[in-house]
Amino acid sequence: MRRPATLAELFRVFNRLALQGFGGVLAVAQRELVERERWLGRDEFVEILSVAQVLPGPNIVNLSLMIGDRFFGLRGAFTALAGMMIAPLVIVLVLAALYAKAAQHPVASGALRGMGAVSAGLIIATALKLATSLKRNALGLPLGLSIGACTFVMVALMRWPLVWVLAGLGSLGIAAAWWRLKK
Amino acid sequence: MSEFGLHGLGAADLLALFGHFLLLSLLAVGGAITTAPDMHRYVVGQQHWISDDMFTASVALAQAAPGPNVLFVAVIGFNVGGLAGAAATLLGIMLPSTTLALWATRWGHSRRETLGVRAFTTGLAPLTLGLLLATGWILSDPVRGQLGAVALIATTVAVMLKTKLSPLWLVALGAVAGALGWI
Numbered sequence: 001m002r003r004p005a006t007l008a009e010l011f012r013v014f015n016r017l018a019l020q021g022f023g024g025v026l027a028v029a030q031r032e033l034v035e036r037e038r039w040l041g042r043d044e045f046v047e048i049l050s051v052a053q054v055l056p057g058p059n060i061v062n063l064s065l066m067i068g069d070r071f072f073g074l075r076g077a078f079t080a081l082a083g084m085m086i087a088p089l090v091i092v093l094v095l096a097a098l099y100a101k102a103a104q105h106p107v108a109s110g111a112l113r114g115m116g117a118v119s120a121g122l123i124i125a126t127a128l129k130l131a132t133s134l135k136r137n138a139l140g141l142p143l144g145l146s147i148g149a150c151t152f153v154m155v156a157l158m159r160w161p162l163v164w165v166l167a168g169l170g171s172l173g174i175a176a177a178w179w180r181l182k183k
Numbered sequence: 184m185s186e187f188g189l190h191g192l193g194a195a196d197l198l199a200l201f202g203h204f205l206l207l208s209l210l211a212v213g214g215a216i217t218t219a220p221d222m223h224r225y226v227v228g229q230q231h232w233i234s235d236d237m238f239t240a241s242v243a244l245a246q247a248a249p250g251p252n253v254l255f256v257a258v259i260g261f262n263v264g265g266l267a268g269a270a271a272t273l274l275g276i277m278l279p280s281t282t283l284a285l286w287a288t289r290w291g292h293s294r295r296e297t298l299g300v301r302a303f304t305t306g307l308a309p310l311t312l313g314l315l316l317a318t319g320w321i322l323s324d325p326v327r328g329q330l331g332a333v334a335l336i337a338t339t340v341a342v343m344l345k346t347k348l349s350p351l352w353l354v355a356l357g358a359v360a361g362a363l364g365w366i
Contacts, residue, residue: 018249018250019249019250020249020351021250021251022247022249022350022351024246024252024318025250025251027343031349031350035347046311046312047308050304050307050308051288051304051307052284053214053310053311053314054307055280055283055287056210056211056279057208057209057211057276057277057279057281058211058214058215058251058252058253058277058280060251060252060253061251061253061281061284062280062281062284065281065285065288066284066288069288077285081281085250085251087250088248088251089250089273091250092244092248092250092254092257092258093257093258093261093269095248096241096261096262097261099240099244106364107362110362110363110364110366111247111357112243112247112361113366114335114357114359114360114361114362114366115246115247115354115358115361116246116247116323116325117323117326117332117335117336117357117361117366118339118356119246119357120320120322120323120326120336121319121335121337121338121343121353122343122350122353123318123322124315124319124320124336124339125340126315126343127316127319128316128340129343129344130312130315133308134308134309134312137305137308138301138305139305139306144308145309146309147309147313148309148312148313148316149313150313151310151313152313152316152320155313155314155317156316156320157320162314165310170307172306173306173307173309173310174307175306177301177305177306178299178302178306180305181301181302181305182298
């Protein structure tokens with residue numbers, strides 16, 4: 001595993017991955033932080049992501065705070081966050097100001113739909129790739145896959161409120177992990 | 184700009200907007216997008232600050248732009264009250280959750296070898312993956328009925344799993360396919 005040498009490097013990497021993140025940053029974050037920079041292993045990434053998702057607030061914001069904090073403490077947390085947010089914020093506000101004209105155009109709305117489809121595919125691919133980390137999860141592969149599949153059915157198909165899924169299935173997962181880890 | 188956006192929101196209105204998003208921040212378990220229905224209820228239904236179309240367009244625009252998805256909150260704020268509105272919504276949605284995330288990550292990191300924390304992250308890992316898959320599914324909702332879009336999603340997944348190609352190329356492909364009217 002490597003680590004960022006300076007705050008500037010941390011800022012640059014988060015800035016770079018944010019600017020590549022069309023339709024969400026998560027897929028790019030996995031590729032850049034785990035595969036390209038090798039700052040985190042796959043398991044570590046899933047672990048941090050799990051905590052980032054359970055905590056309230058934007059996942060990717062929590063994720064950048066936690067990774068920045070891990071390398072450089074509070075300064076790192078805010079540096080990673082700034083790298084992630086500043087340039088995209090400026091871009092999106094400029095786009096918002098220009099939007100009224102372009103939205104009426106079928107080419108623009110078509111391009112938007114195409115990009116939306118790709119961003120769905122990127123997220124699905126990230127989920128499948130990270131699923132290999134379940135092999136090393138103390139729950140064991142069968143139980144891990146079952147819980148993952150149940151989560152998908154409850155949230156994507158039944159559209160149950162996330163709070164209930166986390167409270168119910170999440171507690172079950174934690175209890176099972178507790179029991180397996182204790183042995 | 185919207186017909187009724189940007190109508191010089193007063194200080195009291197900005198404060199109310201900020202306060203509402205502060206509250207939503209702590210309810211946003213699973214990402215900021217999970218609170219979008221409540222944002223809609225407040226800024227469109229209750230306050231009539233922006234139109235229904237403007238709300239939907241704000242979300243789509245932020246999805247198409249690079250960067251974290253949470254920026255859709257800034258676009259809504261911008262359409263409600265210009266730059267001051269964007270600052271109110273974005274700071275509102277971020278302040279409580281970032282504070283909590285920083286505190287929780289340090290608390291958890293210093294106890295990461297304890298059974299409780301290990302059971303927590305181990306037990307929730309499969310839910311995290313299920314939620315990712317669910318997000319991909321929900322993002323594909325508007326286009327899943329079309330063969331072209333399904334092919335594009337499948338291509339994206341295959342390329343991400345089998346190659347090291349940057350996702351940026353896939354997003355560009357999606358934009359072109361959409362602009363040509365294939366999606």
